[in-house]
Amino acid sequence: MSALQATGITKRFGGLLALSEVDLTVDPGEFVALIGPNGAGKSTLLNVLTGLSAPTTGRIALDGRDITRLSTHDRIRAGLGRTFQHGRLFERLSVIENVMVGAANRKGRSEAELRSTAFAQLRRMGLERFADQPISALTYGNRRMVELTRVLACEPRVLLLDEPAAGLNTGEVEDLMARLRAIRAQDKIAIVLIEHNMGMVMRLAERVVVLNFGVKIAEGTPAEVQADPAVLSAYLGEGAAHARH
Ligand SMILES: Nc1ncnc2c1ncn2[C@@H]1O[C@H](COP(=O)(O)OP(=O)(O)OP(=O)(O)O)[C@@H](O)[C@H]1O
Numbered sequence: 001m002s003a004l005q006a007t008g009i010t011k012r013f014g015g016l017l018a019l020s021e022v023d024l025t026v027d028p029g030e031f032v033a034l035i036g037p038n039g040a041g042k043s044t045l046l047n048v049l050t051g052l053s054a055p056t057t058g059r060i061a062l063d064g065r066d067i068t069r070l071s072t073h074d075r076i077r078a079g080l081g082r083t084f085q086h087g088r089l090f091e092r093l094s095v096i097e098n099v100m101v102g103a104a105n106r107k108g109r110s111e112a113e114l115r116s117t118a119f120a121q122l123r124r125m126g127l128e129r130f131a132d133q134p135i136s137a138l139t140y141g142n143r144r145m146v147e148l149t150r151v152l153a154c155e156p157r158v159l160l161l162d163e164p165a166a167g168l169n170t171g172e173v174e175d176l177m178a179r180l181r182a183i184r185a186q187d188k189i190a191i192v193l194i195e196h197n198m199g200m201v202m203r204l205a206e207r208v209v210v211l212n213f214g215v216k217i218a219e220g221t222p223a224e225v226q227a228d229p230a231v232l233s234a235y236l237g238e239g240a241a242h243a244r245h
Helices: 042-050 072-078 096-105 111-124 140-152 169-188 196-204 220-227 229-236 238-243
Strands: 004-013 017-026 033-034 057-062 079-081 158-162 188-195 206-213 214-220
Touching: 004 042, 017 033, 017 042, 017 188, 017 214, 033 042, 033 079, 033 196, 042 057, 042 079, 042 111, 042 158, 042 188, 072 079, 079 140, 096 111, 096 140, 140 158, 140 169, 169 188, 169 196, 188 196, 196 220, 206 220, 206 229, 214 220, 214 229
Parallel strands: 033 188, 033 206, 079 158, 158 188
Antiparallel strands: 004 017, 004 057, 206 214
C-alpha cells in the first residue's frame, strides 16, 4: 500500500489552472523529489496535500485512508508532516519549546515527555546546545534545521519538505543531506522534497516528479528525468532542448 496517494488533483484559482489532474504516489520509506520551474504548482500541491488549500477535484489517501476532507491538524496527527518555504517558528519561544510544540501534535503526552522527546530530536539533529536559546539568537541555517526538527517531533510517516536548502551555504546543505539520509534510514519515513538545488535532488531522490504549468510532464529516476527532452524544454525553453538533439 502507498504511504501517500494523490489522485487526479486539480486546483483552480479563478481562471488560473494551478494543477491539472496531477497524480502522485509515494511508497513507504521512498524519497521522491518534486521539481519544476517557478510557478509550476509545486507549493500548491503541497498545500493541497496538507489541507491548507482544498483541491477543486481529486482525492488524497495516507496509508490507504482517505484524508481529502481532514483538517490540516488531523492530517498531521494521521502522520503527514511538512516544512514551509518560509519558516514559521515561534520567535518568542526557545528552541526546545518550538520543538515541543511539534511533539504536542501527538496526543496524550505530559510536558516532561514532550520535553524529553524534543530534546532527543534536537540531539540527533546536532542542535542540543541551542535548546534553551531563543529562536532569535540562531543563524538562518540553524533556524531551518529547527523547523525540520519540529516537524520530526510530530513523528510523521510522510514528510513534505518545501525547499529546505534555500538560503543555506554549501556546508549547511551537505549537513542537511546527511541528516535527511539518516532520518530516512532510522525512521523509515517517506520524504517528498521540493527543491531547486538540482545537485541535491539528483543525489538524494530515488524518483523525480516534474511539474510544468500545473501538469506532470515527467516522472522517473534522476538520470531518466535529466535526459528527458520535455524536462529540458520546461527549464531551458524549446531552443535549448532542440540544440541538444
Ligand atoms: N493563493 C493563490 N491565488 C492565486 N494564484 C495562486 C495562489 N497560489 C499560487 N497561485 C498561482 O499558482 C501557480 C503555481 O504556483 P506555486 O507557488 O504552486 O508554484 P511553485 O512551483 O511552487 O513555484 P516556486 O518554485 O516559484 O515556488 C502560479 O501561477 C501562482 O501564481
